[in-house]
Amino acid sequence: MAIIRCPACSARMSSKARACPACHAAVGELTVEERDRLAIRRWRARAYRARNFTYLAMTLVVAGMLWWWFAAPQGLGLPAPLPAALLLGVGLVAYLASWAWLVWLKFFGRPESGGGA
Numbered sequence: 158m159a160i161i162r163c164p165a166c167s168a169r170m171s172s173k174a175r176a177c178p179a180c181h182a183a184v185g186e187l188t189v190e191e192r193d194r195l196a197i198r199r200w201r202a203r204a205y206r207a208r209n210f211t212y213l214a215m216t217l218v219v220a221g222m223l224w225w226w227f228a229a230p231q232g233l234g235l236p237a238p239l240p241a242a243l244l245l246g247v248g249l250v251a252y253l254a255s256w257a258w259l260v261w262l263k264f265f266g267r268p269e270s271g272g273g274a
């Protein structure tokens with residue numbers, strides 16, 4: 158017996174259970190290959206979301222830089238205008254967070270597949 162994740166809601170469950178205890182999806186009727194495929198599809202969707210989040214964060218940083226650049230007096234003069242500093246700060250934090258998320262997904266969140274690879 159192994160602990161697997163429900164392909165529907167990703168709750169932890171026994172590989173012997175026929176249905177998920179959390180969402181009652183009939184997991185027992187899926188073959189191992191189907192479960193692997195579902196888990197990989199879910200992982201891809203998550204990685205896709207994480208990547209989109211990275212792009213969003215980059216957009217915030219770029220918007221902050223542009224705001225800072227075009228705010229009078231022109232150029233990256235100090236102190237930066239507050240909205241630009243806020244955009245930059247939030248963007249940078251979100252960027253770091255999204256990278257940590259991506260790295261986590263890549264090294265720890267990847268579904269184990271039954272057949273390897």
Ligand SMILES: [Zn+2]
Nearest residue numbers: 163166177180
């Ligand atoms: Zn479930």
